[in-house]
Amino acid sequence: MPLFKYKVIDNNGKSSELLIEGDSQADAARRIQRRGLMPVQFLGEGSESSRHVSLFGARLDVVEFTDRLVPLLEANIPLERALTIIGESQDNSALSDTAAELRRGLHEGRKLSDLIRERGRAFPQLYAGVVQAGEEAGALPQVMAELRHFLMESQELKAFIVSASVYPAFIALSGILMLVFVLGVIVPKFAVALSSSGIESTATDLLLAMSSFVQGYWWLLPLLLAGAVVLMLQLRQENSAVRKIYDQWILHCPIIGKLVLYSNLARLSRTMAILMRSGVHLLNTVSIANRVVQNTAIKNSLLELSGELRQGQRLSSALGNSKYIPTLMLRMIAVGEETGSVETMLERVADRYETDLRRQIKRLLSLFEPLVIILLGLGVGLIVLLMFMAIMDMQGVV
Secondary structure, three states: OOEEEEEEEOOOOOEEEEEEEOOOHHHHHHHHHHOOOEEEEEEEEOOHHHHHOOOOOOOOOHHHHHHHHHHHHHOOOOHHHHHHHHHOOOOOHHHHHHHHHHHHHHHOOOOHHHHHHHOOOOOOOOHHHHHHHHHHHOOHHHHHHHHHHHHHHHHHHHHHHHHHHHHHHHHHHHHHHHHHHHHHHHHHHHHHHHHHHOOOOHHHHHHHHHHHHHHHOOOHHHHHHHHHHHHHHHHHOOOOHHHHHHHHHHHOOOOHHHHHHHHHHHHHHHHHHHHHHOOOOHHHHHHHHHHOOOOHHHHHHOOOHHHHHHOOOOHHHHHOOOOOOOHHHHHHHHHHHHHOOHHHHHHHHHHHHHHHHHHHHHHHHHHHHHHHHHHHHHHHHHHHHHHHHHHHHHHHHO
């Protein structure tokens, strides 16, 4: 749904600006009135970025929000009071604003799950479903605790991947910039002496050719960086043709494809496990879990999963229709169906793939770091060797 920006007044006469989702401008105004606010001026349509991200503020950290809410609920503090305590926080404006909006929605008599579902851009796909299951079962603190554990594990895995990739990426980028600087700045000055000496040798010709290429085509580097940015923006759009082609191609890469597959299978299994443990119906579970899969090729292979379950197929059989689901995962789920512990088996599947993912990333980076250093050393060594051979040729002429 689109976002609409209004100037509103609360019961105390205090005015503020509010972004709200709605099917139309009139629907957005009605939603504002249901919150106990009075819309006084329409300020135009908003955007997702203006709602969750500002120039001086950060997007809502869902993990931090859940981590603060769960201890309060486990201490038997009412939900509305817990949100008030979180809203009084002064160290995170996005967190306090979200808590205040949720609290106003509770005042209207609405459910927390419905309020979270309206803010689907800020919360993960499974969040509203898990909260709704906790509300219906009367066990919201316990379910939210399971959700917090899941979110924190997901955050730790993402942080591990990012932190493990920073150092090799920094080394590679620094090395490339160093080579460009040497060939574009230092070698041309050295080339003046070579050209004035009139020496003709293979080393001199190679050195001058490399330097001329960097000086003549230096603009390719920022152009490639700009192209990489455009490609990344295309890959962030799930329905783009570039994204679909890339997702299919990446799965067939020898090493990276396995990492992508493990990552998506771990997310799928972990999400299904926590939803089933929370009491969510199986059809709703597979629907929500499919939406958290990031690779479009895997996601599209699971689109008919709900229909196959409605026809009476078992979960393991329905998942087996996807060519991306490994046999080991299917067998473990089948064992869980026979013993009545599918969610436990799904958790073990997720644990296995997350462990394999960490192991593969560590192994890949352990090979990548020395490989980058060796390649950079060979590049710098080649330039130094060519310069040394050219100097020797000059001395031979003299």
